[in-house]
Structure formats: structure tokens, C-alpha cells
Amino acid sequence: MMLSDTYTIFWREMKRYKKSRSGILIRLIQPAIWIIVIGNTFASTRPLIQSVGFGGSYIEFMAPGVIMLTAIFTSIFGGVNTLWDRRYGFMNKALAAPISRSSIALGKMLAISLISALQSSLILGIALALGVHISNLLIVLPIMLVVIAFSLGFSGISVIVAATSKSQETFWGVINFLGMPLFMLSPALFPLELLPHWLAFVARLNPVTYSVLLIRQMMTGTVQPFSIVLDVSVICLFVLAMVGLASYVFTREVNKPF
Amino acid sequence: MYAVETDKLSKIYHSGLKAVDEISIKIENGEIFGFLGPNGAGKSTTIMILTTLLKPTSGKANVAGYDVMTQAKSVRQNIGYVQQDSTVDEYLTGRENLELQAKLNHIPRDIIKKRIDDILEIVELVDRQNEAVVAYSGGMRKRLDIAGGLLHRPKVLFLDEPTLGLDIQTRYKIWDYIKKIHDEFRTSIFLTTHYMEEADKLCNSISIIDHGKIKITGSPKELKSALGNEMVVFELDSDKNLDKLISELRRIPTVKDISTDGSEITVFTTSGDQLIPQIFQNASTLEVKIESISLTKPTLDDVFLSHTGRDLREDNGKYDRKKERERIRKIRV
Numbered sequence: 378m379m380l381s382d383t384y385t386i387f388w389r390e391m392k393r394y395k396k397s398r399s400g401i402l403i404r405l406i407q408p409a410i411w412i413i414v415i416g417n418t419f420a421s422t423r424p425l426i427q428s429v430g431f432g433g434s435y436i437e438f439m440a441p442g443v444i445m446l447t448a449i450f451t452s453i454f455g456g457v458n459t460l461w462d463r464r465y466g467f468m469n470k471a472l473a474a475p476i477s478r479s480s481i482a483l484g485k486m487l488a489i490s491l492i493s494a495l496q497s498s499l500i501l502g503i504a505l506a507l508g509v510h511i512s513n514l515l516i517v518l519p520i521m522l523v524v525i526a527f528s529l530g531f532s533g534i535s536v537i538v539a540a541t542s543k544s545q546e547t548f549w550g551v552i553n554f555l556g557m558p559l560f561m562l563s564p565a566l567f568p569l570e571l572l573p574h575w576l577a578f579v580a581r582l583n584p585v586t587y588s589v590l591l592i593r594q595m596m597t598g599t600v601q602p603f604s605i606v607l608d609v610s611v612i613c614l615f616v617l618a619m620v621g622l623a624s625y626v627f628t629r630e631v632n633k634p635f
Numbered sequence: 636m637y638a639v640e641t642d643k644l645s646k647i648y649h650s651g652l653k654a655v656d657e658i659s660i661k662i663e664n665g666e667i668f669g670f671l672g673p674n675g676a677g678k679s680t681t682i683m684i685l686t687t688l689l690k691p692t693s694g695k696a697n698v699a700g701y702d703v704m705t706q707a708k709s710v711r712q713n714i715g716y717v718q719q720d721s722t723v724d725e726y727l728t729g730r731e732n733l734e735l736q737a738k739l740n741h742i743p744r745d746i747i748k749k750r751i752d753d754i755l756e757i758v759e760l761v762d763r764q765n766e767a768v769v770a771y772s773g774g775m776r777k778r779l780d781i782a783g784g785l786l787h788r789p790k791v792l793f794l795d796e797p798t799l800g801l802d803i804q805t806r807y808k809i810w811d812y813i814k815k816i817h818d819e820f821r822t823s824i825f826l827t828t829h830y831m832e833e834a835d836k837l838c839n840s841i842s843i844i845d846h847g848k849i850k851i852t853g854s855p856k857e858l859k860s861a862l863g864n865e866m867v868v869f870e871l872d873s874d875k876n877l878d879k880l881i882s883e884l885r886r887i888p889t890v891k892d893i894s895t896d897g898s899e900i901t902v903f904t905t906s907g908d909q910l911i912p913q914i915f916q917n918a919s920t921l922e923v924k925i926e927s928i929s930l931t932k933p934t935l936d937d938v939f940l941s942h943t944g945r946d947l948r949e950d951n952g953k954y955d956r957k958k959e960r961e962r963i964r965k966i967r968v
Contacts, residue, residue, distance in 0.1 A: 378741075385738040389724065396726035396767070466722035470783075473686040473716040474739040475708055634648070634689060 382476045386484025393458075394492050401496070408447040408500045412440065412507065415566065422567075429570040433510065433597065440504040441592040442565025444524065445585060447497045452528035453556050455489030456535030460548055463631075472631060482540075482627035486532040486620065493528035494521050512598025520595050526616050527588045533619030540623075540630040565589050584615040636700045638662045638791045638823030639685060644694035645847075646680050654680040656847035657694065662840070664790075667817055667824040669838035669855075671831070673943050677847040678827045679719075682793055685825070686716045699790040712741075715784035715822075719795040721776040725769040729760055729779050732768060736783035754782040757819075758812055774805035778812070785816060792816070794826045798833060810836055831935035841935075843942045850942040858938045863891040865907035866937065869914060869928035871898045876921045883917045892941055903933060903941070 394401075416436040426438050462468040471481055498521060505511070534555065542548040562576070563585040569577045580586050591608035594600050639662040646655040655677045662668040672678050683689035685698050687707040696703045699713035723732045730751060737747045755761045758778040768776060777797065784792055797813065798806040810833065816822055828834055834841055835855045842852040851858060871877065874897070881893055884902060889910060892903040904910045907930040918925050 381738075385735070388738070389727075389735050392727055392731060393724065466718045466720050467724070469683075469686075469688055469718060470716065470722045470736075471739055472688055473711060473714065474736075475711040475741050476739045632690070634683075 379477050379480050382480035383484045383487065385476065386471075386481050387488045388484075390458075390485055390488030391491070394488070404451060404496055405447075405499055405503075407450075408443050409503055411446060412436065412443045412500070412504060415439065416443075416507070419566075425571060426568060429568045431568065431597075436504070436507060437509050437597070438568075438593070439566055440501075440509045441589050441596055442560075442563070443504070444497045444500055444520070444592060445527070445563070445565055445589050446560055447500045448493045448524050448528050448588075449531060449560055449585065450556055451493040451496045452489050452531035453535045453552055455492065455532050456485065456537075456539035457545070457548060457552075459485065459536060459539035459627075460542065460545060468631060478628045478631065479624035481631075482536050482624045483620070486529055486536060486623060489532035489535065490525045490528035493532070494525045497521070497524045497528075509596075511596045516595050516598070520592055523588060523591055523595075523612065526612055527584070530584065530612070530616040530619040533616075533623035536623045537619075537626045540627045559583060559585050562586075563589050564593075584611060587611040636664065637697070638664050638666065639668070639696070639698050639825060641685075641696040642694055644681070644684065644696050645692050646677075646684060646689065647692045653847050655684070655691070658844070658847070658849055660842055660849065660852070662823060662825065664823055665817075665821050666839045667813075667826060667837050669834035669841040670825065670827045670844065671829075671834055671841060671939060672827075672844035676844045676943075678844060679795065681844070682716075682795055682825070682827065686714060686793055687711055713790045715787065715789035715792040717780050717784035717792070717794050717797060719799060721773075721780055723768050723771075723776055723779050723783070726767055728765050728767055729755075729771070729775075730764040732779060733783055733786060737786050740787040742787050750786055754786055757785075757815060758782045774801050774808070777801060777805070777809065781809070781812060781816075785820070785822070788820055789822065791823045791825060794824060796827055796829065798828070798830065806830075806833070813837060831939055835935045843939060845943045851938075855935055859933050859935065861891070862903040862933045862938060862941060863889070863905040864932065865904055865930060866933045867902045867904060867907050867910055867914065867928065867930050869900055869902075870926045871900070871918075872924040872926050874898050876923050880917055880921050880923055883921070884914065887913055894941055901937070903937070 416439055420435045423435050426435060431438055472478065498517070501517065501520070535552065538551045539548055542551065562580045562583050564580065565585065569580055569586070572580065587608040590604065591612070594604065639660065641658055641660050643657040643659055644655055645653070645657050647653050658681060670678055670681065680689065684691045685696055685703060687703050687710050690704065698710045701709040701713065703710050724735070727735065733751045733754065734747065737750065742750060755764055758781060760775065760778060760782070763771070763775065768779065771779065781794070781797065784794070794813070798809050801809065813824065814837065817824055826834070826837065838855060840852065840854055841858060843850045853861070877895070877898070881895070881900070884890055884893060887910065889905045890902055891905065894901045902910065902914070911928060911930065914928070915925065
């Protein structure tokens, strides 16, 4: 029952996504600007990046970072419709129906992470069009799996914030406070090895770091087994924790008057 | 077994606001029950408790035979809830909205299609079913909402202000649907409304609620005749001796109730034609001049006003930000 309930909500969210075609393109503009503008602005940092062992150009270095940027923001913004649903009565309709409550949260999160992967794959396409080289085209599939998993965790954060905020203003305030620092405090734009120690330490506490490192290894084809195991386990732990916490917080919060 | 049965049901919000105050109601199976009251009287809070969206502070409530606190899931399987504001997804088609509703309510996959076809027939949306709801008019959305609430054939249907903001033609149409649904599926209906005409036309039984308390319960006919079957409305040229005149009139045995609005006085009575000369007699002894007088029959509006008073519910019109927010939040849920 739980599975089919989750699928029901997932189905609804995906229908809504499909009908908002303009949104799909608008959400691509920002990451596209990042990859084009920042990618070219910092092109001359190539010697710095090569000094820590990265062979390619700066755009190739930062492409995984921009894929993660897309994933972070698509998924962390994704929960906002929870607020609309509560305001406009869909939530009450669902809550007064026999459907299980945690599956409402799960269905939303699954839909958000799939949408996030779709958006990220478009950005990956743009990167390839700009001449970013990847080791093997088939590697796109595992990269997307990483993006889906990571986005599931981040959509959990989004659902938690949406379920506990009473207004749009609170939601956007908290989300913007979280999103940018999480992106910046990672090796998305610059190698960890070149950061001051304390910053590198903080970055190592950030799940974004592990996803960026993992995707960068996959794209360049320089896979180190130990690092892969570490990255994958950090991401898995993060996702499990967030999904669990989000469905707990969601079911608790929706029982309170909005 | 009753469709809805509550026993001293109360809800006190964190702010200390007693939204529902020891309400006890009994709704027979198959009945259309009207729940009337001014804005902020506690109607929405009561509906939210009965639909398991809000936990009561104290008291008991059973819906379709199940306890809303301990058997919430069974309650949810047996109710339909059509909210005041439209809750359909604008970017989905009418049919997709109903499919979603069917899945939310665990209707077996193999009968979903037929159920949707049947209900679209009843609310006359067959032709427009494959259009996105964003192109629907307010009346069509409401019909879709009502269809969604009925899809799983609930035992008890909650309709919160089903005709609010609709034109008269649509309103009559919606009343027809409600009657049709009630006759066809023997659904018990719990209806809140501000339109007394609606309650009068549809309901077998009515309760009037104000400040969280039930003021009176009965059939529309009973409530009207409790006020006497007639009412005399007259206007004085000034409010001099107004109080004296009223207390004189109250002594007349056929007078049931008196209400005033400025210099306009309404007397509820069992025999209006005999009362009119007595009013004139009393007025001339007190040297009060009557400007106009008329004899009519009370409507549910009069019943409502006589139990809830004429005061507006905005607390002296003073704008209290915190209270206002509290009120909006309550309405919203």
C-alpha cells in the first residue's frame, strides 16, 4: 500500500512538472550562465588545478560542480509546493484520504530527485556541447544515479523546511541560507587541496563535497577504489538520514494546524 | 449507529481561543445536516476534527461509526471531504484530477475508469473531461471537486460551503446534484453554508452554532415555527420610549421574541393579525408614532439572526494583528 501511495503522489508531481514546460528551461538558465561565465572567467587557473593533479581544462574541472549546483538548487527548491498544497487545500484533501502520510513526503521527494536528475542531465549536455570531454558516454548513467541519490537527500531538507515553515518568506529565507554555502563549501569550483586547512575541514563535513568528487572521478575516468567507497557510503548515509528525518518531520508537522 | 455523533466535543487553540465548546450533535444515517453559523463561529474547526485533520482538545466524535481519534484511518476510508476552496490541480485535466482522487482513496484499479465515467455523467463534465482545469469556470471546478469527494462512495460526505461565490444558475444546479447524490447513494451529508435558502431547500436537520456553542437544533420547519409562524416588522419615528414599548409588547402571550435594529422592531408571533392592533394601542399610550408596519412569515435568515444576533464578528472593528492572523490561519485550515 505504502508503495502504491508513494507512486500516486509521485505521479501527480511528475504530471505537474511535465505541464510546466517553461519552468524546465528557465531553471536551466542559471547553471548555464555559471558554466559559461565562471568557466571562462577562471580558465587561466588551469596551472593551479594541474598542480594538484587534474589534467583537463578549468571547464572540465568545474562541470561536475555545476551539475551538482543544478541538483542542489532543483532539489532544495523542490519542496516549496508543499506550502502551496497546504495553503490551497490539496494537503487537506490528501490527509483526509486513507493514503499513508509518510508516502506523501516520499512521493514528493522521489519526484523532486527525478526532476533534479532530468535538469542535471540537460546541464551535462550543455557541458558536453561546450567541449567538456568525458571518459566514456556510458558513465552518464551512473552519474545520474549519483545525482538522483544526492537529490533525494536534498529534497528531504527541502521537505523538512517546507513542512516546518508557515510562510513562503520563511521557506525561501532558510533555503537561500542553506543552498549557497553548501555549494561554495565544496570542491565544486576549486580543489580542496588549495583551500586553507580550516575551510577544507569544513568542506569535508559537507555531503556536496563527496558527490562532486565522485562525479569528477567518474567524468575523468580516474577512479580510485578507496575514494569511491568513501564517497558512496557518505552519500548513502546522508540520503538515508534525510529521507527518514523528512518523513518523520513531515508526518508530525502536517498534523498541526497551518 | 449515527452518521456523525459527537459528545461534548471541544477544541481550544494554543492562543486560548475556544473555537468549539462542548458540542454534542447526532446526525442520522442518510440525513442532510446543515451546520450554520457566522464567520469564525467554529464550523471549520468542527469539520476539521470530524475529517481527522485536527485533534480535539476534549470530548468524543464518531464518524460513520468510527472514533476520529483512535480509528482515524477507518474514518478516512468512509468520508468524502469537499473543501470550501477549490482543491483541484489546475494543470491536470478534469479526468486526471479524478484519477488522482481515486488513487488517494484506494479505489481498486479495475473499477476506477467506470467510477469516473459515472460521476462525470452526474456532474455533466463528460465533454470537458480532457481539458486542463485551468480553463474551467468556477462552477465547473466546484462540480469537479464534488465529483472527487464522491468517487469512492463515502458513507458521509462533508461539504464546506459548496456554493460560495457561484452564480444563481450554478447554485441551483449544485443543489440538484447534491439531492441526486443523496437519493442515489443514500450518502449522509454534513453541509455548512451561509445561504439560509440553501439550508432550507436541502437539509432535514439544522444546527446553528455561534461562539463555539450550538444554539439550537431542529428541522428548518421546526426552527421557523419556534419563532411563531408570523412576524410583524414596524418602524418608529424615533427611539423615544422604545424600551418601554418593547417591554409592554413582551407581556402579550402570543409574542415569542422581539429583536430591534435601530428604530426597526421585529416581533415574532403566533398570530400577527391580532397583534397589529395591540401594537398600535401600546404605541399611542406611550405617544410613539409608527411610520410603517408589515406582516410577513419568518425565513431561516430570521431564525439565524434571532439566535446569533446582528453584531458583526470583527470584534468592535478594531484591527488586532495577532487575532487577525489567528483567524486567517483558522479559516485557511
